[in-house]
Amino acid sequence: MSQTAYDQYPDWNLLAAWVATVESESVSEAARRLELSQAAVSMRLKLLESKMGVELLDRGTRPARPTAAGMRLYEGANDLLRRAPEVFEGVRNISRAKMLVIRIGCVDSFAANVGPLLFQGISSTSQQVRLWSGITPTLEAQFENRELDIVVSTSMGTPHPAVQRVNLFSEQYVVALPAQYKSDDFGSLTKLGKSLPLIRYSARSSIGKQIDAYLERTGESLERTCEFDTTDPLLSLVSAGIGFAITTPMCLWQSRQFSSMLRTVPLTSFRNAQGPYPALSRSFYLVYREGELGRMPKEIESLIRVAMKRKLTIEMVRTFGLPEEVICTMVNE
Secondary structure, eight states, rough: OHHHHHHHHHOOHHHHHHHHHHHHHHHHHHHHTTTTHHHHHHHHHHHHHHHHHSOOTTSSSSEEEEEEHHHHHHHHHHHHHHHHHHHHHHHHHHHHHHHHHEEEEEHHHHHHHHHHHHHHHHHHHHHHHHEEOOOOHHHHHHHHSSSOEEEEOOOOOOOOEEEEEEEEEEEEEEEEEETOOOOOOOOOOOHHHHOOOOOEETTHHHHHHHHHHHHHTTTTTOOOOESSSSHHHHHHHHTTSSSSEOHHHHHHHHHHGGGGGEEEEEEEGOTTTEOOOOOOOEEEEEEEEETTTTHHHHHHHHHHHEEEEEEIIHHHHHHHHHOOOHHHHEEOO
């Protein structure tokens, strides 16, 4: 845009004087609010009217009232002035993002599988990247306390106007059986549990809570035996033929050293008296604060989607023989 074009528009001080006058309903009160003389405010209003080429105040009334054009300008100017601090801070944050330590927290299975690819992709865009892993409740608390800048979580969380929560992709739960389990006659999980006990994720974990709620909804009655917070010990028992587990493709890939000793089938392959089991899935969300870290969150989102679609999903399909839609369904792509 040329300088001549810019000259057509009033500057911030003129707009601020107009907004103050409308909200104060008097020039004298606007002058007090802006810490200016009444003459200075009156001069700014006349200059603003000259710039706009319209009358903004109906001076035939006492006190003077905004004209229709004046009210339209007030609405637009008020919006501009309200958004100005956010715009300026966003610009400053883009510069700061190049110098800051970026602290990213991820759920364990995501950190183990996508973490290395993510780290390689973003390490060149800032001075330092620190990657944490943990369970969802802990990560969410750390984010809320500003101990983390960005989180990859499996929780929908509580809506907050200053926090963006982008749904990246979802995966369906599957059943992990010992490799020697050859039968394709899948009945109910309760029936399976009579010959192979369920090795559970603990109820302290988000994944454990989700599975327990699902079993309750489907009316399954499975004895509580072994419980683990993490996937490695859980699948080590399954691979040894001690039981079966309900888990996810990301968890399986995290513990893929057991893959040759496991058989994995979709949860929907099982059925009870009501019919086939409904699918159960979990979603991964990218969580960050609006207006902070410049374009870094969007770049991370793009890296995650590329890593999942072009590399990890392909490798998991090949290793586990599961349908692609069970392993990964991209969201809002």
